[in-house]
Amino acid sequence: MSKALASWFQRYVCAELDNFVVIAAPAAPAPAPELAPPPGAYERAVGMGVAKANLPWMKILVMGVMAGIMIGYGAFMAAAIGGNCGGLAQTNPGLQKMIMGAFGLPFGLLM
Numbered sequence: 001m002s003k004a005l006a007s008w009f010q011r012y013v014c015a016e017l018d019n020f021v022v023i024a025a026p027a028a029p030a031p032a033p034e035l036a037p038p039p040g041a042y043e044r045a046v047g048m049g050v051a052k053a054n055l056p057w058m059k060i061l062v063m064g065v066m067a068g069i070m071i072g073y074g075a076f077m078a079a080a081i082g083g084n085c086g087g088l089a090q091t092n093p094g095l096q097k098m099i100m101g102a103f104g105l106p107f108g109l110l111m
Contacts, residue, residue: 070108070109071105071108071109072108073107073108074103074104074105074106074107074108074109075104075108077103077104077107077108078100078101078103078104078105079100079104081099081100081103082096082097082099082100082101082102082103082104083100085099085100
């Protein structure tokens, strides 16, 4: 680096870096838990029920059909996976029932 370039670098760049201050942002506060005391939870549940009751009938119908499809898919999973363990059903019927239950309702509800 030439002396002129080094001098320019020292005057402008390093001087600016000396004045550069890093200010760390304060840590974000932890989110407040969404748990409400029983009266507040009750009021929130009632409010949600009123809001759902005031939805248009077509939206309620579509949501009901979709919920039925998802529960039906869970029942299909239970029958297809849990009911298809023929050898296991004879040797350990409790485990077969547990597998059937593990793939049925939870998969339907998680969707």
